[in-house]
Amino acid sequence: MVHPQTVAARRELEAVYEVSKTLATSLDIGKTFREALNYLVHAFDWRRAFVVLAEADGHLKGLCAIGLSREEQQRLSFKSGEGIVGRVYVSGVPVVVHDVRTEPLFLNRTGAADQSPGVTVAVLVTPIRADRRTVGVISIDCLNPDDKRVFSDDLRLLKMVATLMGQALLLHRSVSQAHDQFQDEVRRMHKVLKPAQQLDQVIGVSVPMQAVFEQVHLVAPARTTVLLRGESGTGKEVIARAIHNLSPRKREAFIRVNCAALTESLLESELFGHEKGSFTGAQGQRKGRFELAHGGTLFLDEIGDISASFQAKLLRVLQEREFERVGGSTPVRVDVRLILATNRNLERMVKAGEFRADLYYRINVVSIQLPPLRERREDIPAMAQHFLERFNADNQRETRFSPSAIRVLTSCYWPGNVRELENCVERTATMTHDGVISDLAFPCRENRCLTQVLHHIDREDAVRPLRLGDIPIAEIPNNAPSEPVPHTAAPDPSAPSADGDSAPPPPATTDHEADKPDGERERLVWAMERCGWVQAKAARLLKISPRQMGYALRKYDIEVRKF
Numbered sequence: 001m002v003h004p005q006t007v008a009a010r011r012e013l014e015a016v017y018e019v020s021k022t023l024a025t026s027l028d029i030g031k032t033f034r035e036a037l038n039y040l041v042h043a044f045d046w047r048r049a050f051v052v053l054a055e056a057d058g059h060l061k062g063l064c065a066i067g068l069s070r071e072e073q074q075r076l077s078f079k080s081g082e083g084i085v086g087r088v089y090v091s092g093v094p095v096v097v098h099d100v101r102t103e104p105l106f107l108n109r110t111g112a113a114d115q116s117p118g119v120t121v122a123v124l125v126t127p128i129r130a131d132r133r134t135v136g137v138i139s140i141d142c143l144n145p146d147d148k149r150v151f152s153d154d155l156r157l158l159k160m161v162a163t164l165m166g167q168a169l170l171l172h173r174s175v176s177q178a179h180d181q182f183q184d185e186v187r188r189m190h191k192v193l194k195p196a197q198q199l200d201q202v203i204g205v206s207v208p209m210q211a212v213f214e215q216v217h218l219v220a221p222a223r224t225t226v227l228l229r230g231e232s233g234t235g236k237e238v239i240a241r242a243i244h245n246l247s248p249r250k251r252e253a254f255i256r257v258n259c260a261a262l263t264e265s266l267l268e269s270e271l272f273g274h275e276k277g278s279f280t281g282a283q284g285q286r287k288g289r290f291e292l293a294h295g296g297t298l299f300l301d302e303i304g305d306i307s308a309s310f311q312a313k314l315l316r317v318l319q320e321r322e323f324e325r326v327g328g329s330t331p332v333r334v335d336v337r338l339i340l341a342t343n344r345n346l347e348r349m350v351k352a353g354e355f356r357a358d359l360y361y362r363i364n365v366v367s368i369q370l371p372p373l374r375e376r377r378e379d380i381p382a383m384a385q386h387f388l389e390r391f392n393a394d395n396q397r398e399t400r401f402s403p404s405a406i407r408v409l410t411s412c413y414w415p416g417n418v419r420e421l422e423n424c425v426e427r428t429a430t431m432t433h434d435g436v437i438s439d440l441a442f443p444c445r446e447n448r449c450l451t452q453v454l455h456h457i458d459r460e461d462a463v464r465p466l467r468l469g470d471i472p473i474a475e476i477p478n479n480a481p482s483e484p485v486p487h488t489a490a491p492d493p494s495a496p497s498a499d500g501d502s503a504p505p506p507p508a509t510t511d512h513e514a515d516k517p518d519g520e521r522e523r524l525v526w527a528m529e530r531c532g533w534v535q536a537k538a539a540r541l542l543k544i545s546p547r548q549m550g551y552a553l554r555k556y557d558i559e560v561r562k563f
Contacts, residue, residue, distance in 0.1 A: 008153055011043075011044075012153070012156070012157050012160070015039070015040065015043060015044070015157055015161075016157075016160050016161070016164070018036075018039055018043075019036045019039065019040070019161050019164055020164050022035045022036045022039065023036060023164055023165065023168040024168075027171070027172050027175055027176075029063070029165075029168060029169055029172045030063055030064050032168065033051050033063060033064045033165060033168075034064035034065075034066065036161065036164075036165070037049040037050075037051065037064065037065075037066045037138075038066050040140070040157075040161065041066050041067065041140070044154065044157070045142065046140045046141070046142045046154075047067060047115070047121075047140075047141055047142050047143060048065070048066060048067030048068060048110075048112065048115075048140065048141050049065065049066045049067065049138070049139065049140040049141075050062060050063075050064065050065035050066070050068060050073075050076055050110070050138075050139055051063045051064055051065070051128070051136060051137070051138050051139075051165070052076055052077075052078060052085060052136055052137050052139075053128075053135060053136040053169070054080075054089065054134070054135055054136055058079070058080040059077065059078070059079060059080070060076075060077065060078040060079075060080070060085060060086065060089060060136070060137065061076065061077055062074075062076025062077065063136070068110055072110045072111060075109050075110060076109070076110065078109075082107070083105055083106065083107040083109070084097065084103070084105050084106055084107075084123065084125050084139075085125060085137050085139060087105060088125045088126070088127050088137050089127060089134055089136075089137050090134075091127075092127045092129065092134045093127070094124070094125065094126040094127065094155060094158070094159060095123075095124075095125045096122070096123075096124050096125075096151050096155055097122060097123040097124075097125075098120070098122050098144055098147055098149075098151075099120045099121070099122065099144065099147060100112060100113045100121050100122070100123055100141070101113060101120070101121075103123075106123065112141045116143060119143055119144075119145060120143070120144040120145065120146070120147050121141055121142070121143060121144065122141065122142055122143075122144040122149065122151060123139060123140070123141045124139070124140050124141075124142075124151055124154055124155055124158055125137060125138070125139045126138050126139075126155070126158045126159055126162045127162065128162045128165050128166045128169065129162070129163070129166045130166035130167065130169050130170040130173075131170055135166065135169055135170075136165075136166075136169070138158065138161065138162050138165065140154075140158065142154075199213055199216060199239070199242040199246075200242060200245060201238055201241070201242070202235065202238055202239065202242060203379055203382050203383045203386055204376065204379050205378055205379060205382070206371075206376035206377075206378040206379050207376075208371035208375055208376050209371065209376055209379060212239065212368060212369075212370060212371070215366075215368050216239060216242055216243055216246065216368070217246065219243065219366050219368070220242075220243045220244075220246035220247045221246070221247060221248065222247075223337050224365050224366050225318070225337075225338045225339070225340070225362070225363055225365045225366070226240075226243060226338075226339045226340070226365070226366050226367075226368060227303075227339075227340050227341070227342070227363050227364050227365070227366065227367045227368070228240060228339065228340070228341040228342075228368050228370060229341070229342060229343070229367060229368070229369050229370065230343060230369060230370030230371070230372065231343055231370075231372050231417055232343045232416070232417065232419070232554065233373075233416045233417035233418050233419035233420060234370040234371070234372060234373070234417045234418060235370060235417075235418050236301065236341040236370060237256065237299065237301065237341070239368070239370065240256070240297075240299045240339045240341065241254060241299075243297070243339060244296070244297040244299075244337075244339070247297070247337065249295065249296050249297055249337055252293075252294075252295040252296030252297070253292060253293050253294075253295070253296035253297075254293075254296055254297050254299065255289045255292050255293040255296065255297070255298050255299065256298075256299040256301065257270060257271065257289050257298070257299070257300055257301065258301045258302055259300055259301060259302045259303055259305055259306050260301075260302035260305040261302075264306075264307045264309065264310050267306065267310060268310065268313065268326055269286075269288070269326050270288060270289060271288045271289050271290055271314075272288040272290060272313075272317075272323050272324070272325055272326060272332075273285070273286050273287045273288030273290075273291060273325040273326065273332075274286050274288075274325050274326035274327050274328075275325050275326065275327040275328040276327075285325070286325075288323075288325065290317065290323060290332075290334050290336055291332060291334060293334070293336045294334045294335055294336060295335055295336075296336070296337070297336070297337045297338075297339060298336045298337070298338055298339070299339045299340075299341070300338065300339070300340045300341070301340075301341045301342075302341070302342060302343075303340040303341065303342045303363065304342035304343070304344030304346055304349060304355065305342075305344070308354075308356070311355065311356045311359050312356065312359075314359065315356065315358060315359045315362060318338065318359075318362045318363070319362065321333060321334060321335070321336075322334070338363070340363050343554075344557070345557055346360055346364070347360075348557070354559070372414070372417050373414040373417040373418055373420075373421060374413055374414055377410050380406075380409050380410045380421065381406050381409070381410065383418065383421060384401065384406070384409050384421060384425050385401065387421070387422045387425040387426065388400070388401065388425055388429060388437075391425065391426055391429045391430075392429075395430075397429070397435075398435055399429045399432060399435055399436070399437060400435060400436055400437070401436075401437050402436050402437060402438045402439070404438055404439035405437045405438055405439050405441065405442070407439065408439045408442055408444070408445075409421070409424075409425075412424075412444070415551060415555075424442070424443075427443070428441050428442055428443070520552075520556070521556040521558065523542070524538075524542075524549075524552055524553060524556060524558055525558060527539075527541045527542050528553075528558070528560070528561075533560055533561045535549050535550060535553070535560065536549075
């Protein structure tokens, strides 16, 4: 015959096993604690049970319960030290009450004493400890007829269950804390690394481009006129198209006009249209770009290059939203969203009287400044890879960059910005014999790069512009092609030549070089004035290529006078 103590010990062991197995099934302690209590209540002839956990303010709130109604569970709230539950939480010592009717500390908050009138009800309360501190309390009540039931075995089992619950609660809080920290880190890295905004056909993870993307997303839904500003080649047209694609007008036309490419008369006809017979060759009525963009977006590039008379005509259109075709008298009203772009300093032009102030205020409603490529070098690797992939797709190639090639690209100055980067990638990929573009494949490694001629990259002092006087002197004949001059050092007059003789003396200074000013900008203006503002002649006078002359004029914002 099996001894009763052995049977009781076996029951306790089975109960501990079932409880531990239940607590290990999930990190949802509300669910697992309730399942464990449900098993214990039915296995050991208990009547009701509940678990309360301590909150940050010290109050004990109910987590789960078995045998309690919804209203009774809502009353599971105790202050620290309040009633038997509060006393056990503060002292950390288990308590057995054989008859709740004789215990003055019993609050009967859940109605335990009223469930079975005339029958003695006992309560067992045990603290739940974790990490050497009390974090909650588990309480059960059961019937105690004639006050003869011994609760030593029940209390011992309840202590073991409380220990298992404490470990499960500690694990849950550790995992929850780690998860919260991980989520916070993910959100932080998301803000730092992942672009907050993206635009189609635009690559930009740098902080300046993210600011541009944010402005684009804010301004796109409105009808507001937008002025895009930035150096040549920074992607103003791409941003303009992105604004149109994000606007309610995306299904309508996107019309673009380069104002610098047309004369005033042609530009007026191009924008406003013309009537039949309005001028020689006008065989019929023709709609202008304003009419073609009705309901959509009109992008006017190089707005700073239009003449003063045309500025007045454009101002009227912007104010009244109507115009007359060339040779016509009937007003034409249009609904057009205007996006304008320029690389000119409009404020300086307004101050100099070259640009109307009222037109400036009319178009400068929302101004978005596009950063040059040298101020967002983090975008260069991704942009170069994009251009290379497009080249490979167009030419059925599988060319790729080496790490050293990427370092060369990110260290360049890029005065031509994105357009120059695209051309450099295409040129280098075309001239590469094998499938890998190394650092030696770039023209700058052989002093054949225009960037190296225009801007000297100082490894210690970062990037500084090359002085015009430092550009190598090379006589360019009238029929010479406009190619950049290799950046080579000027020969030393005292150095011997290849055959051992001394080098010939430098040429004598001519009369027109004697009065050459010292300043770079002044030297450019001086040369242009002497040559009647003909760039090619001025370039020969300064002994540089016409292309170098064009870059220098744009760099110093020197307007070429036309006669």
